[in-house]
Amino acid sequence: MKGILYLNQFFGQIGGEELADYKPEIKAGQVGPAMAFQQALGEDVEITHTIICGDNFMGSNTQEAIDLIMDMLKDKEFDVFFAGPAFRAGRYGAACGHICKAVQKEFQVPVITSMNDENPGVEMFRKDMYIFKGGASAATMKKDVTAMAKFALKLLKGETLLPAAEEGYFGRGVRDQIWLDPPVTAADRVIDMLLKKVHGEPFETELPIPKSDRVTIAPALTPEELSQLEVALITSGGIVPVGNPDRIQSASATKWGKYDISGKEDLVKGEYMTIHAGFDPAAANNDADVIVPLDAMRKYQKEGKIGGVYKYFFSTVGTGTTQAEAARMGKEIAAQLKLDGIRAAILTST
Amino acid sequence: MQMANLIPVARTVGVNRLVPTISIPYPLGDPATPKEEQFKLRYHRVGVALDALTADIKEPQLFKVKI
Numbered sequence: 001m002k003g004i005l006y007l008n009q010f011f012g013q014i015g016g017e018e019l020a021d022y023k024p025e026i027k028a029g030q031v032g033p034a035m036a037f038q039q040a041l042g043e044d045v046e047i048t049h050t051i052i053c054g055d056n057f058m059g060s061n062t063q064e065a066i067d068l069i070m071d072m073l074k075d076k077e078f079d080v081f082f083a084g085p086a087f088r089a090g091r092y093g094a095a096c097g098h099i100c101k102a103v104q105k106e107f108q109v110p111v112i113t114s115m116n117d118e119n120p121g122v123e124m125f126r127k128d129m130y131i132f133k134g135g136a137s138a139a140t141m142k143k144d145v146t147a148m149a150k151f152a153l154k155l156l157k158g159e160t161l162l163p164a165a166e167e168g169y170f171g172r173g174v175r176d177q178i179w180l181d182p183p184v185t186a187a188d189r190v191i192d193m194l195l196k197k198v199h200g201e202p203f204e205t206e207l208p209i210p211k212s213d214r215v216t217i218a219p220a221l222t223p224e225e226l227s228q229l230e231v232a233l234i235t236s237g238g239i240v241p242v243g244n245p246d247r248i249q250s251a252s253a254t255k256w257g258k259y260d261i262s263g264k265e266d267l268v269k270g271e272y273m274t275i276h277a278g279f280d281p282a283a284a285n286n287d288a289d290v291i292v293p294l295d296a297m298r299k300y301q302k303e304g305k306i307g308g309v310y311k312y313f314f315s316t317v318g319t320g321t322t323q324a325e326a327a328r329m330g331k332e333i334a335a336q337l338k339l340d341g342i343r344a345a346i347l348t349s350t
Numbered sequence: 351m352q353m354a355n356l357i358p359v360a361r362t363v364g365v366n367r368l369v370p371t372i373s374i375p376y377p378l379g380d381p382a383t384p385k386e387e388q389f390k391l392r393y394h395r396v397g398v399a400l401d402a403l404t405a406d407i408k409e410p411q412l413f414k415v416k417i
Binding site: 059226297 | 353354355358360362363364366367371373374375377379381393397399404405406407408409410
């Protein structure tokens with residue numbers, strides 16, 4: 001049987017961030033991690049081709065990237081499709097999800113990928129495909145690849161599959177009916193659960209209700225209100241004064257900074273930089289307004305569309321930053337804004 | 351409200367008012383174009399973002415941009 005693997009530009013050995021807009025290509029044979037896949041798959045499945053695509057190319061031109069790759073695959077024979085592992089790399093995870101979803105739909109073969117639970121790709125695509133629970137960085141490459149390969153073999157050989165948690169992938173929300181052996185009716189199971197709950201003993205629900213983490217839509221301001229208000233600028237693009245005085249981390253940030261822009265008309269080259277490790281910094285270092293658009297905001301201030309720009313802009317780095325830390329930082333920044341009566345903000349992401 | 355390039359990611363995490371940017375490394379100004387053009391694009395999209403703050407929406411919305 002045959003398999004094909006999708007990699008980003010980095011694992012595909014094309015280059016780093018500077019080549020993140022690499023157009024997709026397909027190489028006959030095994031590049032980079034494909035060899036680890038082959039080792040884990042043994043003799044049953046041969047990885048015949050490796051597809052390599054830049055994370056930014058897929059992120060910014062998703063449909064075009066998918067169309068190009070579908071075209072490359074249409075004359076290939078393959079029984080399984082792998083992507084990644086993507087670890088915590090958000091763009092890579094999203095890319096793996098996009099391509100796996102398309103391949104599964106078009107070619108009707110099993111698709112398998114792997115990501116860390118902090119990867120936004122998990123929430124985006126877990127319902128659509130097998131996303132194996134991966135490590136936080138490429139240090140777990142071998143472990144993550146092996147998990148994907150072993151499951152592929154189970155699938156292809158038609159072996160009995162266990163529930164998601166036991167197999168090691170993120171639950172897809174698919175419920176299968178099973179019969180307990182020896183049988184225990186639902187009536188008995190629910191009373192057992194209730195008795196445990198009443199006695200303060202641990203029990204496990206059969207149906208976890210997911211907590212909704214949605215923010216309610218803030219009521220709209222009127223244009224009149226907006227014309228009286230100071231609007232704050234916030235970014236996850238890592239724009240900081242040159243020298244990074246607060247030592248905000250370039251990835252997996254746990255710190256944020258606030259920087260005084262009173263009286264400034266724009267962010268001047270040489271005074272501001274980006275410390276974000278997730279993209280080529282050249283454009284931002286040359287003109288930080290492309291990420292924190294102070295110059296545009298000042299024009300709107302002069303025109304009276306907004307009352308002003310809040311004296312501080314807030315900054316942190318989004319790449320590799322955990323959802324938990326991001327939520328904490330967000331709450332802290334919001335608290336500062338509320339203290340100063342700020343009611344509106346624009347958050348720019350990269 | 352948020353200005354971002356990876357729209358599917360923003361949708362998934364539940365951003366309510368969303369305006370697209372042109373890329374990851376330079377969200378609001380393509381360095382391959384003249385400064386005036388970059389500012390025009392930035393001014394337009396920031397304007398859409400400010401208008402989003404005054405938009406009475408009932409569900410999460412991606413606001414359209416012209417340039």
